[in-house]
Amino acid sequence: MNKTYLISFICIVVAIVVIINGSSDVSTYSTFADATKTAEEVKVTGELNLDEDIVYQPDIDPNVFSFHMIDKNGESKKVIMKQSKPQDFERSESIVVTGEIMDDVFVADEILMKCPSKYKDDEIRIRAES
Amino acid sequence: MDNSINYIGETLWPGQLGHFFILLSFISIAFSSLSYFLASKRIDSELSNSWKKLGRIGFITHSLSVLSIIGILFYVMSQLMYEYAYVFEHCSDDLPMRYIFSAFWEGQEGSFLLWMFWHCILGLIVLKTSKSWESPVMAFLALVEIVLASMLLGIYIEVGDMVYKMGSNPTLLLRDVFNAPIFQNADYLASIKGDGLNPLLQNYWMTIHPPTLFLGFASCTIPFAYAAAGFYTRQYTEWINPVLKWALFSCGILGIGILMGGAWAYEALTFGGYWAWDPVENMSLVPWLIFVAGLHTNLIAKSTGRAVKSTFTYYTLGFVLILYSTYLTRSGVLGDTSVHSFTDMGLEWQLIFLVLFFAIVSIYLLFSRKNEIPKQLTEESIYSREFWMFIGALVFLFSGLIIATSTSLPVFNEIVRIFKPEFDGSVINDPIPHYNKFQIWIAVLLSLISGTAIYLRYRANSMNKSQKYSFLIRSMIYLSIAAIITFIFGLYIDYWHWKYILLSVCCFYSIIANSVYLITKLKGQLKLAGSVFGHFGFGLMIFGTIVSGLNERIISSNPFVMQGIVKDEDLGKVIKLIKNERIFSEGYWISYIGDTIDNKTRYFNISFEIEDAEKNVVESFEVRPNVLFSNDLTKVAASNPDTKHYLDKDIFVSVQSLPVTQMDVELAKNAEDSLKYVKTTLSIGDTIFTKDKYAILEYISFNPKHKDFNAQESDIALAAGIRFHSLDKTYNQIIEPTLSLNQSLLYQFPAQLNDLGIKIKLNDETFNNFFSIEDELQYEEFEIKQGQSFNIDGIQLRLTGFDKKIVNKNYIAEENDITIQAVLTSTYNDSIIILNPIYLIRNNTPSSIKAHNAELGIHARLSHIDPVAEEFTFQIARDNRKNPEVILDIAENVPRTDFIGIEAIEFPGINLFWLGAVLMLLGFFISWGFRMQSKYA
Structure with a gap:
């Protein structure tokens, strides 16, 4: 058999295997409602609920902080985060948490935040006043 | 903005001059590219030579323009001219001069300029040294440079209803970029100060990493230009030789740039590692992988004449992937998946055009010339070196494409959103295992091939029986030794999974095969040993990642607090240290000794001690991680780790939390x-x-x-x-x-x-x-001569004399003042108390300046001087302390303020990783140096 064809064939097989295998690692964003239904880890997007307290007490346990998050369906749920509180957390525009629901609380082990971009039109005015 | 205002204090000429040079740089490089293209069409004619001269003039003009723009930008930055938006965004009054380079390339425009600068330098070298290749190579290099130069134009193009922004001019005025009420004030400059450099970037890595990485990017343009020039001028085999040394240089420099990024992440950021499969890291790695593939097919082409199309494909693909990574990091498409992408500048369509244009040019050249390329009649034999090098290159290609595809998920999301706007997008759940699970097999294959192929010969068609026999025996011996070494390491480190044992065996196989090859075949001739170093280093580097990655140990774990709440593997990584209280964790006695503040940085001294059974300290060290406060000092902006380096392990310590009262x-x-x-x-x-x-x-x-x-x-x-x-x-x-x-x-x-x-x-x-206020004081008058005393409430005060040296803090000197400062002394609780009231004549008006002693509560004034009788009038009053209550x-229940939360991780064997990576890159430079000696080139 022609080696070129053999190699091409192997490449295609490998590519298919990689794509099938790799795509199982990919998922879409969920909501708290989805998270309640599954026992697996999910990623939930939403924003910080500023009406509720953000609790971080590093003097008691530096590895835990908790807050409330509103998902894209508008459901607000308490989130317990198992790491120290990221800087500028209060200023985040949107949040992605990875974790699972335990006893009606979303226990997260990873967090990604999107913060407002550094330069905004009103930035100069604020600076000048201060 | 309102043009009727005459703004105060603005310096406008650098902006105007900068704008001129931006236009000149664009026009001259377009002219240069065109001239070089025309020159490369007419080979060896007189006309061709004159076009070439014009191309040179264009390129040199362009280079001088780029230098001028850089010079102007540095000038306005060093003079802190905040009327310029770029200065306002990246500089501040308190930015140390040593960070001016970092501030320069913090922004998109500055980093484009850096890239262009390297293109100019490399272009001038090509222009000087490439002889007959000058015209076509420079034509393509200049073509790339045109697109980069357009990134600085800052003009708006209207197409129908849409307005497209083309480029972003770094010499624009702040008031032309931002629309804010403050610009109604003609003297607005007096009330603004710059944003300054992001504190995270205020370190020396930011000074050295971007120039190296951009030199790597820029140098990759040259192999692309050679490949394109070779196909464009139909000299299909002639470009293979001269491009090789450029490709070696690119792989070496780009590799250093990427490795520096890893070292930065490891040394100065708190990721807790050197590689996090972050999109930006990935997209600088992918072009490197493709270029390394191209380098191998380039060697095949040089030795056997095969794989010319592959080489073309790899070099052009690698270059297009660099442009693609530029698009990913600069267009904002990565959004929240990356920690370090640039802010969006609205150049998205221009970046997409950049990628597509060069992709189409490359594809066109390949397919239009496909049938003209000299064909090899036979296929490579599996006994030949080139066959396995070709397979190795394919493995590299796969590695790169897998990483690039996963990293491009946000781009796919964007494309889906065009058709389905409500689409949320999908994400990779857990990126690190996702990338690792494929790349482990890539590493296995590459180690096996690199350890085997060097013992094969180019163009070998077959092996006789004894050759086959000795080849097999040798491979078996190497594999056995590799297995034994892996077993020995297994006594000290945990491989966790059979896949890692396999990978370790393969790494050692490559290491041994290459070492033996160096000794037996090359007889230790180091200048020929580039590939050996490369493959040896690769094996060592991968083994280093196994050891340090699989066996990293969190020293600062605090297993008691979260038990039962979370799964075991998620137990806290941060441990709380109370000042001067020793804590035992994972074999170390850790204590927080104290902290010091130096300007905007607060350093924490943390000591680690290991004790033996008799409680003797057998090993101890101290680390000083720090936190950096924001430019306005209102909150903690960044945390910088500190690492204790041992030969066989590192201990990485970073401050993860502080009492809230000190954070913000x-x-x-x-x-x-x-x-x-x-x-x-x-x-x-x-x-x-x-x-x-x-x-x-x-x-x-x-x-x-x-x-x-x-x-x-x-x-x-x-x-x-x-x-x-x-x-x-x-x-x-x-x-x-x-x-x-x-x-x-x-x-x-x-x-x-x-x-x-x-x-x-x-x-x-x-x-x-x-203490009483002045109005409530009741002064008593005393007239005395020098040396005399008086009593008030049982306290004796003596006028001991006068002192010309004014010590009274209430007195602020003016010209033509006449002052007489009295010295009143008293003893109180065995200490001497001195009061220095002043009699002052200012502008012919006499007055008195009070002296106060807080301890005695005495207020004293020298209110009159009788020069004839030599008598001095003092007014003395006492603070009302009838009710001396505090x-x-x-x-109560106040949170502590004397603790920090730290993360401490032990990375064993991390030096194997660094050593391997450095040896691998050294391999490129050894080969490069060897090829630069002209007789071999």
Whole structure:
């Protein structure tokens, strides 16, 4: 058999295997409602609920902080985060948490935040006043 | 903006000059590219030569323009001309000059300029050295440079209703970029200050990493230009030789750039590792992988004449992937998946065009010339070296494409959104295992091939029986040794999974095969050993990642707090250290000794000690991680780790949390507001009780020793000494809450006992119990001569003399003043007290300047001098201290302020990774140096 064809064939097989295998690692964003239904880890997007307290007490346990998050369906749920509180957390525009629901609380082990971009039109005015 | 305003203090010529050079750089490079293209069409004619000359003129003009733009930008930045938007965004008054380079390439425009700068330098080298290849190679290099130059144009193009932005001009004025009310003020410059450099980027890595990486990017353009030039001019095999040394250089430099990024992440960021499969990291790695593939097919082509199309494909693909990574990092499409992408500049369509244009050019050249390329009639034999090198290159290609595809998920999401706007997008759940699970097989294959192929010969068609036999025996021996070494390492490290054992065997196989090859075949000739170094280093590097990655150990784990709440593998990584309290964790005694503040950085001294069974310290070290405050000092902006390096392991320590009161001014205020203070009034000797302690007001001091109190800045100060005891007297601590008056403002210096959770403030009202205001003072007059004394309330004051050296702090000198400063002395509690009232004649008007002693509460004025009788009139008053009570505000259950939360990770064998990576890159440079000697080139 022609080696070129053999190699091409192997490449295609490998590519298919990689794509099938790799795509199982990919998922879409969920909501708290989805998270309640599954026992697996999910990623939930939403924003910080500023009406509720953000609790971080590093003097008691530096590895835990908790807050409330509103998902894209508008459901607000308490989130317990198992790491120290990221800087500028209060200023985040949107949040992605990875974790699972335990006893009606979303226990997260990873967090990604999107913060407002550094330069905004009103930035100069604020600076000048201060 | 309103053009009728005459703004004050603006320097406009650098902007105008900069704009001119931006236009000139664009026009001249377009002219240069066109001329070089025309020159490469007419080979060896006189016309061709004159076009070439014009191309050179264009390129040199362009290079000078780029240098001028850079010079102008540096000038306005070093002069802090905030009227320019780029200066405003990246500089600030307090930015040290050594960070001006970092600030320069913090922004998109500056980094484009850096890239163009390297293109100019490399282009001039090509222009000087490439002889007959000059015209076509420069034509393509200049073509790339045109697109980069257009990134600085900053013009708007209207197409129908849409307005497209083309480029972003770095020499624009702030008031042309931002629309803000402040620009109604002609003197707006006086009231603005720059944003400054992001504190995370204020370190030396930011000075050296971007130039290296961009030199790597820029150098990759040259192999692309050679490949394109070779196909364009139909010289299909001639470009293979000269391109090789450029490709070696590119792989080496780009590799250094990427490795530096890893070192930066490891040394200065708190990721806790050197590689996080971050999109930006990935997209600088992918072009490198493709270029390394191209380098291998390039060697095949040089030795056998095969794989010319592959080489073309790899070099052009690698280059297009660099452009693609530019698009990913600069268009904002990565959004929240990456920690370090640039801010969006609205250049998205231009970046997409850049990628597509060069992709189409490459594809066109390949397919239009496909049938003209000389064909090889036979296929490669599997006994030949080139066959396995070709397979190795394919493995590299796969590696790169897998990484690029996963990294491009946000781009796919964007494309889906065009058709389905409500689509949320999908994400990779857990990126690190996702990438690792494929790349482990890539590493296995590459190690096996690199250890095997070097023992094969180019163009070998077959092996006879004895050759096959010895080849197999040798491979088996190497594999066995590799297995034994892996087994020995297995006694010390944990491989976790059979896949890692396999990978380890393969790594050692490659290491051994290449070492033996160096000794037996090359006889130790190092200049020929580039590939050996490359493959040896690769094996060592991968083994280093196994050892350090699989066996990293979190020292700062705190397993008791979260038990039961979370899964075991998620147990906290941060441990709380209370100042001067030793904590035992994972074999180390850790203690937080103290901290120091240097400008905007706060350093923490943390000591680690290992004890043997007899409690003797057998090993100890100290690390100094720090946190960096934001430019306005209101909050912590960044945390920088510190690492203790041993030969066989590193211990990485970073500060992850601080008491809220020290993190952020706003949070500190909230925390203070939430404390419940109780007001208590005490006289000396009175006792107060807390939960299980009692405290006595022991003394009142007018010379406070509070650590934050600065006697130089204070006019009058008052402190209460309060001693805390436990009921059994084992606890004994004294604290001094303090009040200080400075320029008629009262400042409080509270005192805190962290172990009791008690915070005490000296209430402002206390001040009135010890000091009276001027209006309430009742002065008595005394007329005395020098040497005489007088009494007030039992205190004897003596006029000892006069002092020409003015020490009275209330006196501010003016010209033509006549001053007489008296020296009044008294003894009080065995110490001598001196008062220095001043008699002042200013503008022929006499007046007196008061002297005050806080301890005695005496106010003294020298109000009249009788020169004839030599008599001096003093006015003396005393502070009203009839009611010398101290009013305290006491809060209990106050959160501690004397702790930090740290993360400490032990990385064993990490030096194997660095050593391997450095050896691998050294391999490229050895080969490069070898090829640069002209007789081999």
